[in-house]
Amino acid sequence: MNYLNTPYPMIHFRKVQKQKIYVDKSMLISRLNGLIGTNDCYVCITRPRRFGKTTNANMLGAYYTKEADGHSLFDHLSISDDPTYQEHLNRHNVIYIDFSRMPDTCSSYEDYINYVKDGIREDLEETYGLSGRPGVSVSDLLRDSGEFFIFILDEWDAVFYEKFMSREDKTHYLKFIKNLLKDQPYVELAYMTGILPIAKYSSGSELNMFREYNFMNDYIYEAYFGMSEEEVRKLCGENQSVSYEELKYWYDGYYMSDGRSLFNPRSVNCALSDGVCLNYWTETGPMNEVADCIEHNVDEVREDIVKMVAGIPVEVELQGYSVSELELNTRDEILSAMVVYGFLSYHDGMLRIPNYELMEKYQKVLARDSMGEVKKIVNGSREMLEATLACDEIRVASMLEEVHDREIPFLEYHDENALSCVITLCYLYARKDYEIEREAKSGKGYCDYLFRPKKAGIPAIILELKVGKSCEDAIAQIKEKNYIQKVKECREILLVGINYDKNKHHECRIEKIVTK
Template sequence: MRYCWLVLIILQMQMSISIMIALLKNINRNDKHCLMNYIDSAFFIVKEEKIVYNIKRDEVMDMCYLDTDIPVELFQRVLKKKIYVDKSMLIDKFNDFIGSEDCYFCITRPRRFGKTINANMLGAYYTQGYDTRELFKDLRIAQTVSYEEHINKHHVIYIDFSRLPDPCNSYEEYISWIKYCLQDDLKKGYGIEKVPGEPIQNLFEKTNEKFIFIMDEWDSIFYKDFMQEKDKKAYLEFLKGLFKTQPYVELAYMTGVLPIAKYSTGSELNMFREYNFMNDTIYEDYFGFDEKEVKELTQQYPKPSFEVLKKWYDGYYKSDGTSLFNPRSVSLALQKGKCKNYWTETGPMNEIAEYIEHNVDEVREDIVKMVAGIPVEVELEGYAASQLQLDSRDEILSAMVVFGFLSYHDGLLRIPNHELMEKFQRVLKRKSMGGVADIVNNSKNVLDATIALDGQKVAQYIEEAHDREIPFLQYNNENSLSCVITLCYLYARNSYEVTREDKSGKGFVDYLFTPKKKGYPAIILELKYNKSVEEAIDQIKKKNYVERVKDFDEILLVGINYSTDADEHKHHDCIIEKYK
């Protein structure tokens, strides 16, 4: 009996080995981890996920870039996510240009706006290496005329330029690895050997094939410390040689954060059409979520509500002025059921903060105005971030738009939403912001004095802020006064929803403080310029500004006036009343 069991075990092992051999023969894997997922499924049946694409090659060829399964695997993962918004009609847009003279596209957007997801989608759709119809059959692209014409009909070169060899301490190591991978793929796929000194484009020509190039994060190498000016020029020349007027290019799609033109001083890559946040009227629907898409998502996942999501993550604009949301933050909020700041702390935000801190006063003034809710007028058309060494106001503000920290429409700059507002408020607290930081860090005392009904103390704090002689806080209009009030009450935003010029009752209130926590009074604050605090309080009462906060047990009315004719050391007055 014991021997019978032993024979059965041996037979099972042989069957398992046969299964593994069959898998190895029929699965083309670039990634050992992915292969192990398949082996796990075959041996242990621990996964019930449906394999939604089929292998078309007859043998295993460990490709780096040529018809690799990387975009297929990554796009399949996206489709399995809880939150997915169908952007597949972007494919139909590009299908029209395959094989034409106008087949070069560079689309730049801030990080987290869907560039890589779309790159993976395009790679998965076009590749000849795999049958991916199961991935696309339920997407909008499947209903188009061009769908069958191009799905799995093209050789795809997919390169993620942000992936570096290990080690990588120089541009030469970086570009040598990319060239080696391309040469090795063409050798495996077509048996083409490289002659020493032969340019890479010659190898592509020898294949007598045409290729679609999908290149993600093309500009990522520019952020590396080892990159020098000569390296940047060499990189542009490499891309020029690979793409410009090459008959083997059917379509070239590049993504990045910063535009090509701002790196290139000549005509190296002028064949690419560039589309960014400020000039894109054609592909803007495919990067970010619009209001309709977010509303549809909240019907499936009701928490957080659409209104809360809009406050936190809206604030970007399409060319027609309609809303655009940060897609990554919306997705994470719906997955976690909670709005919070999902913007990463590292990277360009810290770099931009340094430019705000150490550069021209104009930029700091603009930021303070926008934190106060005042849009900044600026003409950014024609500007973009050419490098990370930014010198002028226009360059710094342009970089903030490119990185997604500010929104720009109709000549006006704004801080887009609550998520980014939190970031800028933190920047204002940094010691290197000098007098501005001192005012902000004293703002808790201003709020405490307000709640204690100590109008004299509030006026004193505001007077001290004014006396710091920060150039852009010297009052010449009511907006300047508003900036000082915003800084003086910045701490209040921890416990209050603070809105400016909110339509309420019969007019507009300058500041409305709506408590987010129990135990805090609602506050209505009215500013006057060369008038009186009594007029401010009287206006609050006559125009029924309390309508918006009538449900709170305690309401404070605050009137503040700035007088240019007052005594040299007392320009501000403040009175605070409890509403009865």
């Protein structure tokens, strides 16, 4: 069978359970059981790549598919204690379509959609003896069967990324899904997943029967996609190859509606399986396309990215992003798309770069040619670090003045955030060897910047900024507030005081402390 009651979801879900790292998300089934056969039976979940969409789709297929036996897969999971567990376990006809699958030869939308339609027709003919008369649609055949079906449609938007897809093709595809599902008496449940939220062209949108849940509006299904703090802590207890703190630094940074942490699940899986934190997830997905949007569209977006790399959240009210907006032109469209793709987190009206895994990517974006003056500052950041380590106070101050003299409006020193952006760009190269914390809590207060070495043999750096005061004031504050205790394990610590006055003059003082 191609799509109808196929055994493949069960095969794939069994493989998932055999993995070293597995988190039980089966209570998603309980949520959906309550929707079967109701007017609310249309659910669309959109999430970034690698956030568990396909794993959950396979779980649902394994649970609902008629004539299979899922007891060995589900009796030990949380869903087995639910009152609806036995009622729906392997009791339904399931049409499971992975829309990311293509025929071996696929050079047009017609090749693609005929592959899907022919597969469904073959299944209906084999199972019910129905043959497709000329002009008879797939939905007609499904009605003729007299049966009821659960539809699980994974990666519904995958074809939108294919080069052969025209605007007209996309419209035809949306109409195909509409004709297949909307107001059809044979639909018991339609569960659909993708990355792109459904296009909302108007109140008469083709797919407006779906309740859509994405990173910006989901209060119902959010716990089933990604890993919570509790789940990651439990996994760390069972697999002690990587600490919870390290996983949090690398892969946390997304939020549930109540502010609880949400981790990137694939990256956590890979890190615990391999025993090392690396950049796993961002090697997949459209990061290059988003980088192109940053570079070639509105200047405001580039300013936003520099601020977020500096650790400054950006306040913005996003309205969402849909399939009809694949061409990104405005700041709202670009930033919304970056949230949808998972490259930014959005909570309580604030945008942030979620974690170190993604921060690495954004640092590379800032060094691309099309970033213009920003790239020139980034290119000088290695020299800035070398001058600091050499305690060359005059060169450090001179380089800061050079940056201030560049014609980059958002780097003019209107406020502390602008000065922080300058420091971030000037020391971007340092992130190769340092974990850099902005406003790091230490001793009796918060130091402006703390450079914590990633490896032994290089000094820690504590950097304090002053405006209209003196470098000596900055150094004195570092000592009085005991910021040094945060990196007391380091043999050498550089105390860096930087002052800027109203005459655009920079001063720098660097004092070296040897603790051992």
